[in-house]
Amino acid sequence: MNEKTLTTASPVPKSRASRLLSMGGLATKLAGNVLTEGSKRWIKGEAPSLNELVLTPKNMGDVADKLARMRGAAMKLGQLLSMDAGTLLPPELAAVLARLQSQGVIMPMTQLIHTLESSWGTDWMDQFNYFSFDPIAAASIGQVHKARTLDNNELAIKIQYPGVAQSIDSDIDNVISLLRLSGLLPKGLDIDELVDEARRQLHLEADYYAESRHLTDFSGKISNFSISKNLIMPTYFAELSETNIMTMSFVEGVGIEEWLKDHPEDASRIMGLMLELFFTELLQMNLMQTDPNPANFHVCPDTGKLILFDFGAVRSFNPQFVDRYKQAIDQAIDQNRAGLEAALEVLGFFKNGTDVANKAAVIDIFTIAAEPLRSATPYHFAQSDIAKRIHEIGMSVSKDPDAWHTPPADVLFLHRKMAGLYLMAAKHKAVVDTRTIYQQISG
Structure with missing residues (x-):
């Protein structure tokens, strides 16, 4: 992990009431922005729609800033929405939510010390030769x-922000209500399953004891596979950990974005x-760290090995699900539409029946996404318009929300x-023999 100083400090709202007021303040601010912008446009003789007035750069910036300062579920839900429903959201909102992937706001010193004293006692420094009060990383749940x-x-x-674990349910409800009432989420878009899964995942991520088990389990399982020779993972220190404090060995490294x-x-x-990981x-472990945030890698x-951080988002997959998903991948590689349709139906993509409007x-x-696995030569991600094609199809579906069905969690x-x-891979112009990697691992 490479050290960096994060200078933006803001107290984390601790109580449910203060967090609710924070969201209420944002709603009032958005309404004021809409009124101000609407007045300007009307004076000019324009007749903007409410949607145009809501989706302004200023409003989008205010939403991102508030979620970042609340941290916890509010910020994490914004991150999940930006990754999972990006093709279904207005591009203005998707772009702003994507900022939350790298945005980190730290606790002020007084709140940090209070958190440490509450967990370890007033003499907590006696167990260290050195402790840096400047965090080397900050995310939605805690800072390092x-x-x-x-x-x-x-x-x-890793020290969890105070009040985050206790406010998960109310934060999620407040954020979804805000996004729906403000019109930032398209009417009719069903994200209930995603929200329920985000709720479950956040409760798990806020339990650092659970994360420590994920780290131990993941490290043990990955050691049985060839990829392990190219990986480094930190060691857990149980004696210096609590449910809101996770202590690991410090691993020196450079963030993957900076390295590339x-x-x-x-x-x-x-x-x-x-x-390959x-x-x-x-396919082999049925266990995955599902957060693609580059900060986790x-x-x-010295060795060029990958260092893996943050095991809060580790997810276990049922072997039956993996087998069915592999069938779908193989049908997509072969461009067998009938076979792919049958495989996706078994996976639960079309719960509304065989006449689902968005089935095609x-x-x-899915077929486009399998393109790198189909390529007989190393795949040039940057030269491909795969992301654009998928986005365009997704946006065409989003115009008819009633036709959309959110896939299984x-x-x-x-x-x-x-x-x-x-x-x-596209951003860094990688050329990867993805087909061979898949074939070697899938057997």
Whole structure:
């Protein structure tokens, strides 16, 4: 993990009441912005729709800023929506929510010390030779600090924002209500299953004991596969951990985005490792870290190995689901539309029956997504318009929300990871023999 100083500090609203007031304040601010913008436009003789007045850059910026400062479920839900429903959301909202992937606002010093004293007592510093009060990373659930024990173990200590775990349910309800009432979510768009799954996932991520079990389980299972020789994972320190504090060994590395910016020639190798890890997780382990946020992946500068961080979003897949999903992939690779339709139906894509209006679009999207696995030569992600084609089909479906059906939760989290990897590979102009990777792992 490479150190960096995060200078933007803002107290995390702790109580449910203060968090509700924070969301209420945003709603009032949005309404005021709409009124102001509407007055300006009407004076000019224009007749803008309410949707145009809501989806202004100022409103979108206010939404992103508020979610980032609330942290917790409010920010995480924005991240999930930006990844999972991006093709169904207004592009203005999708773009702003995507900012939350890298946005981090830290706790002020007084709140940090109060959190540490509440968990470890007033003499907590006695167990360290060194503790940095400047976090080296900040995310939606907590922030990470570097420390050194009395016996000189270098540590990375993840400290959860106060009140986050207790406010998950109310935050989610408040955010969804705000997005619906303001018109930021299209009318008729059914994201109930996604929201329920986000709720479950957030409760799990807020339990650092659960994350420690994920880390231990993942490390044990991945060691049985060839990809493990190219991976590094931190070690868990149980004696210095609580449900809201997770202590691990500090692993020196460079963030994957920074590494690839400075070493563009390494993009194909790195993205090949990322895709090999993805298919190993899915097809061989049935266990996946589903968050594609680049902050979760670093590179060891000495060995070039991938360093994996953040195991809060680890998801276990039923072997039956994996077998069925592999059938769908294979049918998509073969461009067998009838076979793919049958496989997707078994997976639960078409719960509304065989006459689902968007069935052809879903099959098209799945077939296009399998293109890298079909390519007989290494796939040039940056030269492909795969993301554009999928987006255009998704947007055509979103114009008829009644025709859309949200796929099963397992599929949503799986596609979230896959989409993130595809976008990263395109951004860094990676050329990857994806077909061979898939064939070797799928057997």
